[in-house]
Amino acid sequence: MNKIPSAISLGIRRGGLEIRQFARQRESVVFTLFFPVILLAIFGSVFKDTIAPGVTFSQYFTAGMIASGLVNTGFQALAITIPLERDFGALKRLRGTPMPVSSYFIGKAILVTVSMVIQIFMLFVGGLLFFGLEMPTGADKWITFAWLVLLGSACSTALGIAFSIIPKSGRGASAVVSPIVIILQFFSGVFFIFTQLPPWMQQIAAIFPLKWLTQGMRSVFLPDSFATQEIAKSWENEKTFVVLLVWLIIGIFFSVRKFKWDRD
Amino acid sequence: MNAIEVTGLRKSYGSVHAVRGIDLSISAGEIFALLGPNGAGKTTTVEILEGFRSRDSGEVSVLGFDPRNEGNAAREWRNRIGIVLQSTSDSGDLTVVETIDHFSGYYSNPREVDEVIHAVGLDEKAGSLIRKLSGGQRRRLDVALGIVGNPELLFLDEPTTGFDPEARRAFWTLIENLRGSGTTIVLTTHYLDEAEALADRVAVINNGQIIEISTPSELGGRSTAQALVTWRDGSEVKSEATDNPTALVNKMTAIFNGEIPELTVTRPSLEDIYLRMIGKTHE
Numbered sequence: 001m002n003k004i005p006s007a008i009s010l011g012i013r014r015g016g017l018e019i020r021q022f023a024r025q026r027e028s029v030v031f032t033l034f035f036p037v038i039l040l041a042i043f044g045s046v047f048k049d050t051i052a053p054g055v056t057f058s059q060y061f062t063a064g065m066i067a068s069g070l071v072n073t074g075f076q077a078l079a080i081t082i083p084l085e086r087d088f089g090a091l092k093r094l095r096g097t098p099m100p101v102s103s104y105f106i107g108k109a110i111l112v113t114v115s116m117v118i119q120i121f122m123l124f125v126g127g128l129l130f131f132g133l134e135m136p137t138g139a140d141k142w143i144t145f146a147w148l149v150l151l152g153s154a155c156s157t158a159l160g161i162a163f164s165i166i167p168k169s170g171r172g173a174s175a176v177v178s179p180i181v182i183i184l185q186f187f188s189g190v191f192f193i194f195t196q197l198p199p200w201m202q203q204i205a206a207i208f209p210l211k212w213l214t215q216g217m218r219s220v221f222l223p224d225s226f227a228t229q230e231i232a233k234s235w236e237n238e239k240t241f242v243v244l245l246v247w248l249i250i251g252i253f254f255s256v257r258k259f260k261w262d263r264d
Numbered sequence: 265m266n267a268i269e270v271t272g273l274r275k276s277y278g279s280v281h282a283v284r285g286i287d288l289s290i291s292a293g294e295i296f297a298l299l300g301p302n303g304a305g306k307t308t309t310v311e312i313l314e315g316f317r318s319r320d321s322g323e324v325s326v327l328g329f330d331p332r333n334e335g336n337a338a339r340e341w342r343n344r345i346g347i348v349l350q351s352t353s354d355s356g357d358l359t360v361v362e363t364i365d366h367f368s369g370y371y372s373n374p375r376e377v378d379e380v381i382h383a384v385g386l387d388e389k390a391g392s393l394i395r396k397l398s399g400g401q402r403r404r405l406d407v408a409l410g411i412v413g414n415p416e417l418l419f420l421d422e423p424t425t426g427f428d429p430e431a432r433r434a435f436w437t438l439i440e441n442l443r444g445s446g447t448t449i450v451l452t453t454h455y456l457d458e459a460e461a462l463a464d465r466v467a468v469i470n471n472g473q474i475i476e477i478s479t480p481s482e483l484g485g486r487s488t489a490q491a492l493v494t495w496r497d498g499s500e501v502k503s504e505a506t507d508n509p510t511a512l513v514n515k516m517t518a519i520f521n522g523e524i525p526e527l528t529v530t531r532p533s534l535e536d537i538y539l540r541m542i543g544k545t546h547e
Contacts, residue, residue, distance in 0.1 A: 002372040004343050010370065024357040024393075089352035093409065096314060096347035098339045099370045217376070239499050262316065 009101050011106025018111040032073060036065040036119050037126035043191070044131040046121045051193060052229060055222055058131040061231040062123065063217035064190035067152070069119050071181055071210050074112040077103070077164040079177040086263060092129030095261040099191025105161060105255060112160075136220050143218045144237060151244045152213050158251025167257050179238075195231060202231065209247045212240040265328065267292045267417050267448040268313060273322035275308050282308040284472035285349070286322070292416075295439070297480075303540055305472040306452050307350070313450070314347050314419055327417055343372055346415030348406050350422050360386055360522045363394060364408050371413035383441070386409045386436050400427045407435070417448045424458060433521025434452070436461055456535040468532075468541050475541055482490035484537035496525040 011249075022028060040061060047057040064119030085091050094104060136142060167173035185191060186212040187201045194202065205211035219227070219235035227235050266373035268290040273281040279406075283305045290296045300306045313323060324330060326468035329341040353364070364381060372476065381390050384404040389397060396407065407423055424432045441461050442449060453459055459466050460480040465489075469478040476538040481487050491509040496515060497504055507513050509529045516524045532540075 004339055004368060004372045013366065013369050017362075020359045085306060088354060089349060090354050092316070093347075093349060093352045095316065095348070096342065096345075096371045097413070098342040098368065098372075178347070 001249050004098050007102045008106065010103035012110070014099075014103050014107025015110025015114075018107045019114055022115070032077070032115060033122055035072065035120050036069045036123045040065055040123060040126060043125075053227055055226055056132065057126065059061075059221055060193065060218070061191075062131075062133055063129055063221045064185075064188075064214050065123060066120055066149075067188075067210060067213035067217045070116060070152040070156045070197045071151070073115050073119065073152055073182065075160040075163065077150055077180045078108055078112070078157060078160025079167070080170075080173040082164035083167045083173040085168040086164075086260060090217075091261045099145060101256070101259060105157070106163060108156040109154055111151070112157045114151060116149060116153050117228045134221075141220050144216065147241070148216045148220070150214065151241070151248065152167060152209075155209055155244045155248040155251060158248050158255055161259065162251045162254035165254070165260050170261075184208055185254060187211070187259060188193075189214050194230060207221075209244055212243045216240040265291060265292065265324075267294070267327060268296075268450070269323070269325040270309075270313070271323045273309065273312065273324060274320045275305075275312065275317070276320055279471055283312075283319075286469070286472075286474055288467065288474070288477075290448065290450065292448050293443070293446050294333065294464045295462050297459040297466040298450065298452045298469060299459055299466055299538060300469035305467045306469050309469065310419060310421060310450065310452055314345075315342075316452055317366075322376040344416045345490065346413055346418040348410035348418070348420045348423055350408055350425075353402065354394055355359045356393060359393055360392050360397070360405055361390045363405065364412055368411045374412050375414050377412070380408045380412050383411070383438055385431075385438075399496070402428065402433050404431070404435070408440070409445075411442065413545050415447060417450070418442065420449060420451045420453075422453055423451070424455065432458070441448060456538055458535070460534045468511055471541055480534055484532075484541050485533060486534065486537045488539075489532050492530050493528070494530075495527045501526070 015216050016234070040058065043061050044058040047061075051060055058197070058263065081089075099178070124133065124135070128135070136145060163177065164173075167176045184205070187197070187205040188194070188203070188208070189197065194205075194211070197205075202211075214232065215235065216237055219237055220231075224235075266289050267289060267436060270286060270288040272289075273283055273286040274281075285308055285411070286305070298306050298310065308317060312319050313326050313331060315326075318332060324332070324457050327341060327344055329337065331338075331341075333341075359365070361377060361381065365377045368380075381387055384407050386408065387402055388400060389401055394402065395507055398404065403423065403425070406421070408483055410418060410420070424435050436458070437451065439451075449462075450461070452461060463480055465477060466480050468475045468483070476483060478484075490505040490507055493504050493506060493509050493516075504512060513527070513529065516527075
């Protein structure tokens with residue numbers, strides 16, 4: 001008798017399957033992977049000003065686009081597609097196999113991370129070619145960038161899975177999820193300069209991870225001199241790490257405890 | 265040891281008593297059919313056995329395991345069972361062979377993917393995307409995913425709904441082959457002929473209780489039920505219900521002095537018996 005495959009190896013298998021399934025849905029591939037670069041093209045063409053010496057709006061906006069890409073690809077996409085999978089009965093079928101729930105979650109996290117890496121690559125190419133994007137310099141910036149993307153993907157995945165409990169049906173899911181994401185984007189300084197927002201918006205945004213992801217990304221893409229223009233007069237990367245970690249734990253807790261395999 | 269042992273199973277949804285004290289023993293290697301109208305408690309019972317639903321009370325053992333348990337022991341248990349649910353559909357962006365191959369990776373001793381595809385008759389569709397399959401072909405894929413793990417116990421919930429008669433016959437052969445390999449099968453079906461062709465024993469459930477458990481040929485006193493003899497006498501079709509059809513036919517043969525016109529001898533079909541049983545409990 002052979003042993004049942006481990007949860008991690010099955011998670012990697014699921015990741016491969018998720019990517020393959022995703023790659024075959026051409027419309028969503030194009031929209032998901034090009035969405036940040038399309039938005040950059042729109043906003044970069046409209047706002048050509050600099051917001052501080054040597055800091056273009058495109059530069060500021062790139063940070064926000066990567067942060068909100070993490071939210072769109074993880075939280076939003078999963079909170080909409082998982083209820084659909086549940087409606088189809090696909091989740092119930094998985095539930096009846098020896099595949100553990102953790103493997104399913106790992107598969108989703110792999111899909112989100114791979115999708116993010118591709119989106120970021122597209123955004124860099126588009127930004128460099130057309131909008132004078134200045135790439136981060138220095139190993140410390142790239143290290144910050146790497147943990148922000150990885151922790152951000154994990155956090156966004158976990159919260160997307162956790163939130164998938166809430167929509168009653170796949171059809172209604174996007175009506176529940178999309179407004180939340182759009183409001184968070186406005187409040188968190190993705191489309192606007194965060195410090196110019198009313199304080200009550202800033203305070204609400206500070207509860208949620210997107211504001212911190214965006215701020216963290218600014219620490220990567222904007223010159224350190226800009227840090228003094230942040231509300232706390234610093235990038236607060238340690239605080240960002242803690243906030244994302246707390247949300248990751250909250251997301252995993254609800255995903256594991258409350259995950260719904262079946263409609264009723 | 266019995267594959268499935270259930271005593272005093274109860275389950276209510278609010279004020280609706282879906283299952284009201286069910287006892288069942290299904291032995292290893294048996295094909296056991298659950299019959300009953302919609303809402304009789306069939307699905308609830310099976311889903312409790314499959315570990316999908318909780319129960320209010322009663323003892324349940326499936327392959328020696330209580331399906332309400334979770335964790336690693338549940339994984340080991342699920343490795344030994346196969347489940348074909350009533351309705352499943354996927355996004356359909358994978359091919360038949362990709363899907364079966366992927367699912368086979370969940371189990372410790374899976375069947376060969378090619379062998380499974382052949383067993384369900386999807387050889388020609390192996391490379392097709394799932395969304396291009398017909399309803400019956402999808403159903404066969406469902407069955408393939410249920411058996412790919414080489415289960416000791418297989419649950420089939422209305423497996424042939426949407427099959428054409430030929431596909432149904434092919435499916436029956438597949439089930440016969442599984443029986444040959446010693447798989448225990450729990451089948452729920454609406455098709456009485458299917459239960460009759462496949463099942464060693466059938467249980468009829470109605471209003472959350474088992475009315476009778478028996479072999480298909482003995483259910484509801486079918487084997488001892490009166491036979492109906494009909495024949496033509498001049499312009500009239502006559503019939504007589506009798507316990508001794510052979511004697512009656514002999515008598516008639518003498519009367520007609522040879523061939524009896526339009527002679528038929530029928531016993532109640534499983535369907536007749538079943539409908540009578542279901543009707544009886546409605547009174």
